[in-house]
Amino acid sequence: MLTTEEYSKILDVLEREPNKGEVAVFEAMWSEHCSYKSSKRWFHLFNEKAPYIELGIGEGAGLINLGDDLLVGLGLESHNHPSAISPYDGAATGVGGIIRDILSQGCKPIAVLDAIRFGNIEKSQHSQYLLENVVRGISFYGNCCGIPTVGGEVEFAPQFEHNCLVNAMCVGVVQKNKVVRSMATKLGSFLVLYGARTGRDGIHGVSFASKDLSDKSDRDRPAVQIGDPLMEKILIDVTLELVEKELLEGLQDLGGGGLSCAVSEMAHKGNTGAIIRLEDVHLREDDMLPWEILVSESQERMLAVVEPDKLDEVVSILDKQDLTYGVIGEVTDNSHCIAYFRGEKIINLPVELIVDGFPEPERIAEKPSYLDEEDFLIPKIEDIKHEILKLLSSPNIGSKAWVYQQYDQHVQTQTVVPAGSDSAVLRLDNGKYVALSLDCNSFMVYLDPYNGTANSATEAMRNLIATGAKPLAFVDCLNFGNPEHPDSYWQFVESIKGLGQFSHDFNIPVVGGNVSLYNESFIEDKRERINPTPTIGMIGIIENPEKLIKNNFQEKGTFVVSIGECDGNLNGSEFLRNNFGILQGKISQYDKKNEESSRKAIENLNQAGYIKSCHDISNGGLITALAEMTFKNEIGVKLDLLDNDSFKILKPEEFLFAETPSRYIIEISSEYIEGASKMIEGKVSFSILGKTITKQKIEIENFLSMDIKQLKNAWKKTISQYMEN
Amino acid sequence: MRIGITKFPGTNNEQDVLRALSILDVKGELIYPWDDKKLENLDALVIAGGFSYGDYLRPGGIAAQSPVAEKLIDFEKNGKFIIGICNGFQILCETKILPGVLTTNLSTKFICKWINIKTENSQSPLLQNLESIIKIPIAHYEGRYYHDSNGIKKINDDDSVAFRYCNEHGEITQKSNPNGSLENIAGITNTKGNVLGMMPHPERASFDYLGSDTGRQIFANLIEEIKC
Numbered sequence: 001m002l003t004t005e006e007y008s009k010i011l012d013v014l015e016r017e018p019n020k021g022e023v024a025v026f027e028a029m030w031s032e033h034c035s036y037k038s039s040k041r042w043f044h045l046f047n048e049k050a051p052y053i054e055l056g057i058g059e060g061a062g063l064i065n066l067g068d069d070l071l072v073g074l075g076l077e078s079h080n081h082p083s084a085i086s087p088y089d090g091a092a093t094g095v096g097g098i099i100r101d102i103l104s105q106g107c108k109p110i111a112v113l114d115a116i117r118f119g120n121i122e123k124s125q126h127s128q129y130l131l132e133n134v135v136r137g138i139s140f141y142g143n144c145c146g147i148p149t150v151g152g153e154v155e156f157a158p159q160f161e162h163n164c165l166v167n168a169m170c171v172g173v174v175q176k177n178k179v180v181r182s183m184a185t186k187l188g189s190f191l192v193l194y195g196a197r198t199g200r201d202g203i204h205g206v207s208f209a210s211k212d213l214s215d216k217s218d219r220d221r222p223a224v225q226i227g228d229p230l231m232e233k234i235l236i237d238v239t240l241e242l243v244e245k246e247l248l249e250g251l252q253d254l255g256g257g258g259l260s261c262a263v264s265e266m267a268h269k270g271n272t273g274a275i276i277r278l279e280d281v282h283l284r285e286d287d288m289l290p291w292e293i294l295v296s297e298s299q300e301r302m303l304a305v306v307e308p309d310k311l312d313e314v315v316s317i318l319d320k321q322d323l324t325y326g327v328i329g330e331v332t333d334n335s336h337c338i339a340y341f342r343g344e345k346i347i348n349l350p351v352e353l354i355v356d357g358f359p360e361p362e363r364i365a366e367k368p369s370y371l372d373e374e375d376f377l378i379p380k381i382e383d384i385k386h387e388i389l390k391l392l393s394s395p396n397i398g399s400k401a402w403v404y405q406q407y408d409q410h411v412q413t414q415t416v417v418p419a420g421s422d423s424a425v426l427r428l429d430n431g432k433y434v435a436l437s438l439d440c441n442s443f444m445v446y447l448d449p450y451n452g453t454a455n456s457a458t459e460a461m462r463n464l465i466a467t468g469a470k471p472l473a474f475v476d477c478l479n480f481g482n483p484e485h486p487d488s489y490w491q492f493v494e495s496i497k498g499l500g501q502f503s504h505d506f507n508i509p510v511v512g513g514n515v516s517l518y519n520e521s522f523i524e525d526k527r528e529r530i531n532p533t534p535t536i537g538m539i540g541i542i543e544n545p546e547k548l549i550k551n552n553f554q555e556k557g558t559f560v561v562s563i564g565e566c567d568g569n570l571n572g573s574e575f576l577r578n579n580f581g582i583l584q585g586k587i588s589q590y591d592k593k594n595e596e597s598s599r600k601a602i603e604n605l606n607q608a609g610y611i612k613s614c615h616d617i618s619n620g621g622l623i624t625a626l627a628e629m630t631f632k633n634e635i636g637v638k639l640d641l642l643d644n645d646s647f648k649i650l651k652p653e654e655f656l657f658a659e660t661p662s663r664y665i666i667e668i669s670s671e672y673i674e675g676a677s678k679m680i681e682g683k684v685s686f687s688i689l690g691k692t693i694t695k696q697k698i699e700i701e702n703f704l705s706m707d708i709k710q711l712k713n714a715w716k717k718t719i720s721q722y723m724e725n
Numbered sequence: 726m727r728i729g730i731t732k733f734p735g736t737n738n739e740q741d742v743l744r745a746l747s748i749l750d751v752k753g754e755l756i757y758p759w760d761d762k763k764l765e766n767l768d769a770l771v772i773a774g775g776f777s778y779g780d781y782l783r784p785g786g787i788a789a790q791s792p793v794a795e796k797l798i799d800f801e802k803n804g805k806f807i808i809g810i811c812n813g814f815q816i817l818c819e820t821k822i823l824p825g826v827l828t829t830n831l832s833t834k835f836i837c838k839w840i841n842i843k844t845e846n847s848q849s850p851l852l853q854n855l856e857s858i859i860k861i862p863i864a865h866y867e868g869r870y871y872h873d874s875n876g877i878k879k880i881n882d883d884d885s886v887a888f889r890y891c892n893e894h895g896e897i898t899q900k901s902n903p904n905g906s907l908e909n910i911a912g913i914t915n916t917k918g919n920v921l922g923m924m925p926h927p928e929r930a931s932f933d934y935l936g937s938d939t940g941r942q943i944f945a946n947l948i949e950e951i952k953c
Contacts, residue, residue: 404837405834410862
């Protein structure tokens with residue numbers, strides 16, 4: 001719905017009443033989802049520059065030059081609202097949408113990652129149903145399109161019970177000279193709409209995504225699009241052929257806002273206008289009204305700008321593959337978007353007004369009252385073994401194999417490291433590896449949006465570093481509550497500040513992303529809001545494949561070393577939350593200096609060939625990281641902490657479970673331990689924790705001894721036990 | 726030497742097979758559903774995996790009705806080699822070139838993971854010199870091999886079982902059967918041995934950096950046989 005202020009703006013500019021079709025276009029294009037009207041004002045905080053960035057924020061994919069003019073494209077999008085109402089189709093079309101975004105720049109999609117969040121699966125049947133069907137939707141769509149789903153994250157918390165999150169990231173590759181832009185520059189070029197037919201599904205999808213969900217949201221089911229992955233696969237194959245033959249002047253997928261959005265955005269970027277004829281759009285239902293054709297969000301459609309002398313060849317390729325298409329209009333110079341239906345003018349609007357003309361709404365940010373909550377009692381730990389097992393069996397810590405096994409991770413034969421490690425690693429045709437991570441710790445962000453977000457970004461970075469990759473750029477998906485509520489907006493503003501700071505501090509630019517607001521609802525008069533969740537998808541490069549680092553123990557008798565210092569802070573940790581239900585207190589602050597020195601230490605040690613394996617310490621703290629390193633090869637570890645300063649000062653649970661950032665565990669052969677120690681001495685805080693051992697146990701001298709099998713069992717069955725009943 | 730790789734709408738492993746062949750210095754060529762006339766000039770055909778026609782109707786059901794598929798029976802009768810991988814295996818069963826059917830996994834879930842298979846048949850030239858245990862990925866929703874008891878008896882009697890799912894020690898166990906296939910069957914050949922259908926993906930186990938290259942020998946055998 002347009003606000004009074006927005007409607008007055010339209011009247012002022014047009015000097016007339018808009019007609020029904022025009023109102024529908026404004027409702028779509030000025031929705032929060034399409035216009036970023038509450039968020040755009042903060043984007044200046046981001047670092048968007050680096051010498052290797054070929055295309056930044058603003059189109060379907062951000063493009064990064066990996067050398068040899070091989071570019072990699074990144075995109076990340078949410079499909080939260082549709083997935084909450086119709087999890088299977090919502091998740092499937094979320095994947096489809098981000099694939100087409102990447103395709104819009106001419107990229108061949110090579111990987112998908114998904115970050116998904118649900119309520120408490122231990123207790124909530126509804127969340128089990130959502131998880132089951134979201135995963136099935138991603139699997140059905142991505143697998144059929146022939147794009148491997150190589151990673152992501154899964155998080156569970158009661159805060160996502162009524163508003164689940166489904167964020168999909170896609171990665172693609174394109175040669176620099178084949179890049180296509182989403183703009184219409186050349187006058188007289190044709191607009192060719194190809195792919196699926198246009199139907200009534202997904203009408204008002206963006207408006208639906210730009211308001212709170214409620215118990216009546218089920219009525220919005222028609223606003224959820226339906227996916228057809230076979231059509232998407234054909235669309236990918238045909239588009240890549242058109243790109244390869246350099247037949248496209250411009251290209252954009254049809255997503256939120258449908259045709260009206262694609263046409264006006266491409267004209268706006270190219271400083272042109274467009275005339276379209278809606279009767280030339282192929283329809284699924286004959287009786288669609290002209291305005292419905294304009295804003296329908298039917299999936300698997302692309303809009304191409306084609307120069308007149310190339311039209312015949314484009315058409316012959318589309319014909320060969322039996323793909324439906326229509327030459328629906330032309331690029332003009334009058335900076336208006338004009339649509340006709342059988343000679344009748346349906347809309348006539350200045351492109352600038354559609355795309356950028358919305359009045360910025362006033363938004364107020366106020367610190368939420370929950371952050372002033374009273375002190376809490378620190379629980380007394382009696383049985384540390386019990387606590388460790390309980391932590392490892394938290395669905396947030398435990399194995400996600402139940403999810404990942406449903407995704408085809410190997411198609412395209414480039415997957416070197418599939419889902420389940422710190423980063424996914426793919427081999428590119430030039431022999432180099434790229435590493436991908438997708439992260440957010442929504443609990444930390446909830447307790448402190450600024451530091452929690454910056455620390456989530458460093459976690460995404462650490463996951464790359466621990467794999468031996470050099471971080472290059474990231475995309476973000478900012479999932480927050482209703483921006484009209486000052487406390488929700490405050491979370492958003494603080495978070496974006498933290499993310500901006502990180503991007504400058506580490507010279508890792510943002511190349512794209514998406515903002516999803518209104519992830520809150522009133523259920524039986526109670527306000528339910530998600531944990532603020534800025535999901536960060538980061539890409540890094542491993543120039544020399546030999547520098548790829550494994551994330552699990554490789555050998556017996558090697559040294560186990562921790563890099564970075566533990567501050568013992570348990571606030572926001574999975575331990576306090578999962579084991580005691582406490583989510584309160586001040587979290588560890590974002591610390592650029594510590595983060596940098598740890599990163600340098602790992603990079604230098606890896607360069608020197610000293611690292612046998614490495615894992616970052618994050619969710620679940622040191623003990624979780626250690627346990628995860630033992631599982632794959634069932635190599636045990638024995639820690640001797642008699643001389644460990646942190647262990648002496650801190651309580652055992654603080655030492656074992658704190659999630660202090662800037663930390664890694666590394667494995668070093670005995671022959672290199674001296675050289676390695678010398679290399680980092682005085683430059684970073686580190687300590688030799690102990691050694692890997694033949695016994696399949698995790699032992700701490702005079703304190704703890706547990707079987708790997710027992711730990712692994714607790715960790716392994718956590719999700720499947722709820723999903724396979 | 727001419728090896729064709731089928732590309733139906735929805736096929737998505739054709740590039741992977743091309744890549745596996747190229748490491749053996751063979752340049753494969755793509756065969757579209759309407760390319761039935763090209764078949765006579767080919768020495769062998771690989772029916773690549775994916776979701777031909779979206780697996781709509783049922784996996785392989787529509788592809789089996791295509792012009793190319795109609796020529797497959799003659800192709801096989803002429804003694805030319807066919808390897809059907811995953812969806813390709815399903816297509817071979819749909820065309821009745823191979824016996825039995827592939828139906829929904831017992832878990833009713835898509836399963837993608839590394840598994841082990843044991844080479845059974847020593848007759849088919851396509852199965853020579855293979856490691857006895859091959860580490861290889863599967864990725865399918867409908868990979869559970871099924872046939873009536875007479876049919877199962879016949880393929881056993883004919884020595885037509887190519888691979889069975891096994892554990893890392895080569896033992897054929899219930900736990901190592903990922904999808905509920907009868908007798909852990911992962912792949913079969915025709916009686917002559919010139920047609921091989923398998924659910925696991927040898928092209929995904931043809932490069933060290935992917936985790937295994939033990940599947941490559943199957944393509945090497947194919948090439949060797951054509952050369953003879």
